[in-house]
Amino acid sequence: MLEQQVPQRQVDVSFDRRGRLQRRDFLRTAGAAGLALPGIGWMNQLSGQAQELRKRNQACILLWMQGGPSQFETFSPQPGTSSGGDTKAIATSQPGIQIAEHLPRTAELMEHLCVIRSMQSREGSHPRATHLMQTGFLPTASVKYPTLGAHAAQQLGDPTAELPDFVSIGRRRGNSGGGFLGVEYDPFAISNPEKTPDNTQLTTSQSRYRRRLGLLDELQSGYEASGGEQEVANQRKLYNKSSRMILSKDMVAFDIQQESSQMRESYGDSAFGKGCLLARRLVETGVSFVQVSLGNWDTHQDNFNRSKALCEQLDQPFAQLIRDLEQRGMLDKTLILWMGEFGRTPTINSQGGRGHFPKAFNVALAGGGVQGGQVIGKTTAGGKDVADRRVKVNDLLRTVCHGLEIDADQENMSAAGRPIRVVDEGEVVQEVFG
Amino acid sequence: MSKDRFGPFLLVAILVTGVVGLSDLVQAQSLPADVAARIDQLLVAESNNTAQGIPVPVVDDETFLRRVFMDLVGEPPTTEDVIAFSLDGTVEKRSSLVRQLLADVSYGRNWARYWRDVIMYRRSDERALLSVRALESYLTDAFNNNTSWDKLTTEFITARGNIRENGKTALIMAQLGRPEETVAEVSRIFLGIQIQCAQCHDHPTDRWTREQFHELVAFFPRVAVRPKRDDGMLNFEVVASDSPIENRSRSTNNRYRGTPEHRMPDLENPEARGEIMKPVFFLTGDEVPVGSLDADRRSQLADWITDSTNPWFARAFVNRIWAELVGEGFYDPVDDLGPGRKCSSPKTLDYLAAAFRERGHDIKWLFATILSTDAYQRASRRRRNVEELPFQANCAQPLRADQLYSSLQTVLEIPESNATSGRQRSSRFSPRNAFNSIFGFDPSIRREDVAGTIPQALMMMNSPRINQYATAENGRMLGRLLREVTDDRQAITELYLRVLSRQPTDKEVNSCLKYRRDLRDRGEAFEDILWALINSAEFLHRK
Numbered sequence: 001m002l003e004q005q006v007p008q009r010q011v012d013v014s015f016d017r018r019g020r021l022q023r024r025d026f027l028r029t030a031g032a033a034g035l036a037l038p039g040i041g042w043m044n045q046l047s048g049q050a051q052e053l054r055k056r057n058q059a060c061i062l063l064w065m066q067g068g069p070s071q072f073e074t075f076s077p078q079p080g081t082s083s084g085g086d087t088k089a090i091a092t093s094q095p096g097i098q099i100a101e102h103l104p105r106t107a108e109l110m111e112h113l114c115v116i117r118s119m120q121s122r123e124g125s126h127p128r129a130t131h132l133m134q135t136g137f138l139p140t141a142s143v144k145y146p147t148l149g150a151h152a153a154q155q156l157g158d159p160t161a162e163l164p165d166f167v168s169i170g171r172r173r174g175n176s177g178g179g180f181l182g183v184e185y186d187p188f189a190i191s192n193p194e195k196t197p198d199n200t201q202l203t204t205s206q207s208r209y210r211r212r213l214g215l216l217d218e219l220q221s222g223y224e225a226s227g228g229e230q231e232v233a234n235q236r237k238l239y240n241k242s243s244r245m246i247l248s249k250d251m252v253a254f255d256i257q258q259e260s261s262q263m264r265e266s267y268g269d270s271a272f273g274k275g276c277l278l279a280r281r282l283v284e285t286g287v288s289f290v291q292v293s294l295g296n297w298d299t300h301q302d303n304f305n306r307s308k309a310l311c312e313q314l315d316q317p318f319a320q321l322i323r324d325l326e327q328r329g330m331l332d333k334t335l336i337l338w339m340g341e342f343g344r345t346p347t348i349n350s351q352g353g354r355g356h357f358p359k360a361f362n363v364a365l366a367g368g369g370v371q372g373g374q375v376i377g378k379t380t381a382g383g384k385d386v387a388d389r390r391v392k393v394n395d396l397l398r399t400v401c402h403g404l405e406i407d408a409d410q411e412n413m414s415a416a417g418r419p420i421r422v423v424d425e426g427e428v429v430q431e432v433f434g
Numbered sequence: 435m436s437k438d439r440f441g442p443f444l445l446v447a448i449l450v451t452g453v454v455g456l457s458d459l460v461q462a463q464s465l466p467a468d469v470a471a472r473i474d475q476l477l478v479a480e481s482n483n484t485a486q487g488i489p490v491p492v493v494d495d496e497t498f499l500r501r502v503f504m505d506l507v508g509e510p511p512t513t514e515d516v517i518a519f520s521l522d523g524t525v526e527k528r529s530s531l532v533r534q535l536l537a538d539v540s541y542g543r544n545w546a547r548y549w550r551d552v553i554m555y556r557r558s559d560e561r562a563l564l565s566v567r568a569l570e571s572y573l574t575d576a577f578n579n580n581t582s583w584d585k586l587t588t589e590f591i592t593a594r595g596n597i598r599e600n601g602k603t604a605l606i607m608a609q610l611g612r613p614e615e616t617v618a619e620v621s622r623i624f625l626g627i628q629i630q631c632a633q634c635h636d637h638p639t640d641r642w643t644r645e646q647f648h649e650l651v652a653f654f655p656r657v658a659v660r661p662k663r664d665d666g667m668l669n670f671e672v673v674a675s676d677s678p679i680e681n682r683s684r685s686t687n688n689r690y691r692g693t694p695e696h697r698m699p700d701l702e703n704p705e706a707r708g709e710i711m712k713p714v715f716f717l718t719g720d721e722v723p724v725g726s727l728d729a730d731r732r733s734q735l736a737d738w739i740t741d742s743t744n745p746w747f748a749r750a751f752v753n754r755i756w757a758e759l760v761g762e763g764f765y766d767p768v769d770d771l772g773p774g775r776k777c778s779s780p781k782t783l784d785y786l787a788a789a790f791r792e793r794g795h796d797i798k799w800l801f802a803t804i805l806s807t808d809a810y811q812r813a814s815r816r817r818r819n820v821e822e823l824p825f826q827a828n829c830a831q832p833l834r835a836d837q838l839y840s841s842l843q844t845v846l847e848i849p850e851s852n853a854t855s856g857r858q859r860s861s862r863f864s865p866r867n868a869f870n871s872i873f874g875f876d877p878s879i880r881r882e883d884v885a886g887t888i889p890q891a892l893m894m895m896n897s898p899r900i901n902q903y904a905t906a907e908n909g910r911m912l913g914r915l916l917r918e919v920t921d922d923r924q925a926i927t928e929l930y931l932r933v934l935s936r937q938p939t940d941k942e943v944n945s946c947l948k949y950r951r952d953l954r955d956r957g958e959a960f961e962d963i964l965w966a967l968i969n970s971a972e973f974l975h976r977k
Contacts, residue, residue: 127560139558141608141615142622142630144876164888183875183887199892203901208962216966218945223972227490230816231830234886235971242891415767415879418631 057333058368058404059283060152061290063276063318064134065340066171067126067297070354071362072344073307075099075115076383083346083382085304094373102311105319111373112322112331112366114432118377118386121342121358121393126298129341129358135179136397136423143414146179148397151422152289153178153185155406162248164188167282169275170293180414187291190254193274197254200246213243253285254278266320273317280324283334297340300353322366335368335403339396346383360386363396368403371434394426402428466799467529469789470806476782477809481823490827492811495520497977498528500935502805504833504976505759506535508544509840513931532805536798542578546570547836548758548877550604552623555876557608558615564669565597565604572601583751583795584740587624591736592729596671598664603672611659611672611689613696617650622878624739626750626771629716641773642716648698649714649721653735655696656728659689674728695724717744740795746771748787752800756786759804761814761829761881769878778824814977817882830975832884835873838974839866845933845968846903847911865899894969904964906957912964916957922950925960933967 077100078084089098092110099107099115106113123129123138132138135145146154149166157165166177168187178185190197202209217236224232245251252258256277267273275292282290294314299306318338325331343361344354360379366372377389391399401408401423408426411419493501499519503511511519519531535541550570554562576586593602605623609615618630632647658675661668675692697708713731714721715738722734740747750771757763764783765771777783786803793799804810815827833841842848851865872893875884894900906912911932919925926946930938938946946963953959967973 128558140630141556141558141619142628182883183885186887188888199889199896199898201896203896203898208958212962212965215945215949215962216969219942219963219966220970220972222939222942223970223977227814227816227827228830228971228975228977231832231971231975235974238886238888238891239895239969242888242895245888246892246896415883 058156058335059288059290059333060148060335060337060368060400060404061276061279061283061292061321062149063314063336063338064170064291064293065297065314065338066130066293066295067299068129068340068342068344068356068361069297069310070299070303070307070344071117071360072346072354072383073100073102073304073311075103075362075364076117076379077101078346078383081382083348083384085348087304087307097373097375100311102308103315103318105315109319109322109366112326112370113372114365114370114374114376116363116365116376116391116396116429116432117360117379118389118391119339119343119361119363119393119396120386120390124342124356124358126341126356129356132393133339133341136394136426143418143420144179145420146181146185146412147177147187148400149187149289149291150178150181150185151401151406152404154181154412155410156288156404158286158288161250161286162244163250163253163282163285163287164245165288166291167279167287167289168291168293169193169278170271170291171295180420181412187289190278193256193271193278200251200254202246206247213239250285253281253287256281263324266316266324268313268316268320270313270317272313273320276317276321280321280328280330283325284328284330299344300349300355301351303344303348303352303354325367331367332369333367335370335400336366337363337400338365339363360384365400365403365432369433370403371432374431374434376429376431389429389431391429392426394423395429396426398423398426399429399432403433464789464793464799466802466806469786469803470808473782473786473803474808476785477779477825480779480781481825488826489808490812490815492808493813493828493977495527496936497813498811499531501828501976502528502531502535503935504837505805506532506544506801507538507540508547508834508837509540509844510935512844513928516931516935528811529802529806532802536801539574539578542574542576543570544836545577546573548834549573551834551874551877553605553608553619555874555878556619556622558612559608559610561610561668561670562604562608565601565607568598569601569604572604577797580796580798583797584747585795587740587747588733588736591620591624591739592732594672594674596669597659598667598669600672606657606672607659607670611654611657611692613651613654613657613689616654616657617647620735620739621650622769624750625717625744625746626753626765626769627746628770645698645711646714646716648696648711650716651698652696652711652713653715653722653731656692656694656731657689658692661690676727692728715739717746742791745784745787748791748795749783751795752787752790753783755800756783756804757881758831758877759801760807760810760825761831762817762824767878767880828977829881830977831881832875832886832975834875834877835870836866837976838873839869841973842900842903842968845911846900848900848903869893894974895965900968901965904961904968906961912960913957916960922947922956926950926963929960929964929967933964934970934972 072078072084073087077087077089077098079088088101090101090104090107092099092107094110097110099110121129121132123132128138131145134147137143137145139145149168153165164187166185166187167190169190170193171191177183177187188197204212216239220232220236256264256274259277259281264277267277272292272294279290279292294310296306297310321336322331325334342356342358345357348354360383377391378387379385380387398408406422408421408423410422412422414420496516499511499516503509503515519527524530547570550566550573553569554566557563589602590605593600593606595603597603597607605619606616609619614630621627621629629642629647629650632642632644656675658673659670660673661670663669695710698711699708700706710724712721712724713726713735715735718738720738722731738744750769753763753765753771754768757766757768764777764779765775771777789803790796790800809825810828812827814830817829818824818826843850872887872889903910904912906916915928916925919928923943926938926943930936930942949963950956950959
């Protein structure tokens with residue numbers, strides 16, 4: 001494609017995050033995206049640009065399984081082996097693929113799911129493995145790596161949006177977020193999906209709030225004129241942005257009570273289910289990345305009962321999220337990623353538990369262009385090691401970036417002045433997309 | 435008031451006379467005021483070659499007072515402090531204020547919190563937070579007792595023991611004892627050298643090699659951070675693991691046990707065990723033999739780092755404290771002094787660092803000295819562009835989370851709540867910590883890179899907890915103020931004195947009076963004024 005850096009007047013057409021057509025006419029550097037080809041009518045430019053812009057509509061919902069879910073009790077049952085315990089396998093909507101009995105509703109939607117059974121990492125400690133799976137790097141003192149959600153916010157987010165680009169729902173471990181990309185890419189954290197997010201409700205009437213903002217602005221002029229111009233300008237920008245958010249009509253996206261009782265019931269009554277419903281509402285409103293956490297998968301004791309109970313919390317919301325997105329025509333543009341920091345050991349300890357196992361574990365993907373109805377990779381007998389198609393953490397993250405059209409090779413500058421790629425090395429697992 | 439002791443005319447005189455040699459000066463003078471005067475001269479001389487730029491005058495008493503309070507004790511002056519200071523007619527009032535605040539126990543606590551953040555914002559393991567309380571109390575005592583910086587440094591490097599009780603262990607605990615991360619932090623914090631860049635490859639621009647990095651790591655392989663249970667509570671202890679058995683099964687990267695020697699990974703062959711590294715200190719080439727005990731390795735390293743012949747040690751500390759106080763470091767960011775980095779006024783930094791070393795790394799002396807300089811006492815201006823001269827003005831700093839929370843407490847009379855019962859024993863759930871989790875930032879990053887966040891703005895504007903203390907109801911500060919002061923103009927002045935530690939300008943009084951007149955309800959009007967003041971950029975910064 002021609003790379004012309006000629007400023008020219010052109011009809012600028014874009015889509016907002018809800019896909020509504022927006023028109024503006026202004027000077028821009030054509031060719032930056034390689035789209036404005038001289039001599040071609042503006043209709044062609046429009047279609048090229050629309051294609052480019054539509055990519056920006058991609059969103060991701062990360063279902064984060066804190067603690068490390070057992071692959072044997074979720075997507076890789078091994079009945080009849082010493083590793084498998086009592087967990088049975090059930091058929092799925094995809095002939096030839098079986099998953100664990102605890103996920104019956106998810107099994108019905110297997111045609112949308114791609115399960116990777118050959119994930120491998122080398123990190124077996126919770127905080128470090130969590131950091132690794134979410135950022136692609138081990139934690140260090142000197143470089144604070146951004147999470148996948150922060151990269152999504154940076155590359156996919158809409159700077160004119162009123163809601164944050166990255167929202168995290170549920171208890172969040174660790175201090176990872178925007179890292180060296182900056183605090184503006186930290187997730188907007190919601191601990192309880194049923195509550196209005198912290199401090200987003202005005203403490204006064206809206207008219208009084210606006211009056212207060214006017215007074216604030218007026219009283220700042222003195223400091224602004226006596227050395228505080230930078231501080232006042234930055235503060236004004238931040239307060240405008242924050243006010244725009246809390247006064248935005250989009251804030252209603254945070255209120256799951258807006259959904260019909262039938263819809264709410266379809267996601268189930270658990271906090272995780274409500275989080276998934278909230279995630280769908282947010283993505284629908286244009287949020288780029290939503291993380292919903294489900295905790296307590298660290299089943300060193302009583303793995304079987306606990307995993308079963310956790311799967312009960314997971315199954316209905318997971319299946320409903322896929323179905324709901326599909327019915328709304330949003331599934332193609334919403335990548336769902338199910339993962340935890342590692343899997344669990346094939347051996348079962350004396351307390352009926354399983355230990356940490358990064359050597360061969362599962363992740364699952366759906367939507368966002370993912371080819372469903374398939375399993376990638378194999379383990380050796382009893383799930384003790386990867387036998388075929390090993391997928392490492394950077395391979396997975398590169399694959400997700402590919403699906404979301406995040407440039408995994410984009411270099412961002414760390415605080416120490418070192419350029420660092422979104423994902424270091426790794427290869428896209430092409431089969432994921434068929 | 436003769437605030438501007440160095441008018442532009444005097445500056446010209448100094449430019450002409452030039453600079454005397456450094457060494458005799460350091461020996462001759464070590465009173466803060468004398469050293470400060472010399473620093474101001476040196477700064478002028480160093481900016482000589484790039485010409486123009488007339489420094490901003492020294493600030494008025496009100497601004498100075500709030501600035502010094504924030505910088506030393508981490509909270510604003512009370513209205514009474516403001517009035518008393520403005521009525522004080524003595525010439526020495528600024529330096530006696532500094533002396534008085536350095537003797538206040540809040541000084542130690544303020545700087546303990548600063549260094550807590552320096553260490554903890556770089557933690558690579560969340561469990562490090564278990565040591566926060568011990569760290570804060572250890573540092574509070576150390577700063578209040580004016581423990582010298584070399585002694586503190588040695589204690590951090592050689593620390594052992596229970597991490598919930600012994601705050602010195604926090605630097606090691608922050609990296610869960612992993613030797614590579616720990617030495618990177620030791621080098622960064624105490625030397626201002628980012629040697630970890632050489633961890634994987636020889637650094638392209640710096641002079642340190644990968645081998646030198648791993649030789650530094652070799653001072654720490656025997657450090658282990660071992661989990662223990664105390665009354666069912668998770669805890670850790672930092673121990674020396676001098677047993678000769680090599681732990682080969684490393685299924686995780688936990689450092690529950692140490693290793694006898696550090697091996698540098700072979701990049702060509704990552705599965706190989708790697709070559710044993712001798713502990714060598716990269717700045718001097720001094721070494722301890724392979725096989726040495728952990729205690730010998732670490733105490734030897736601490737001696738070399740703090741040795742008076744090592745210029746990096748004093749420079750790193752002086753640069754950091756200077757940057758916090760004057761708003762801009764000689765090197766930015768404060769923990770990257772090179773080699774190969776540009777120092778904006780190298781002679782001045784060397785002079786002050788040498789004087790600090792001569793004074794036995796006396797921390798309170800350093801504060802008193804910097805606070806006496808005109809460079810510190812100048813009014814604040816926006817951050818300079820690169821082509822402008824450094825240190826022509828002070829720079830406003832966003833308040834650190836603790837300073838801001840303490841300010842709200844002082845202004846609105848919010849009691850400190852420790853929430854020290856039951857499972858909240860760790861104080862991680864106190865209102866202060868909840869506030870810190872929203873407003874905290876890593877104090878080592880460039881201050882202009884510290885951006886405000888939406889959750890911060892939302893908290894200041896809408897937090898029910900803060901707003902509950904900002905109403906005009908009876909029993910609240912504002913309610914009492916309005917009852918006691920019936921004149922609106924006077925109430926406005928009181929509010930400004932309380933929130934911004936200064937009198938309002940006529941324009942501000944008029945704006946507030948007009949706002950007041952437009953509303954029927956006096957309480958409502960003043961609630962709005964108070965709200966605007968605590969949400970103002972001026973309140974959120976130290977000028």
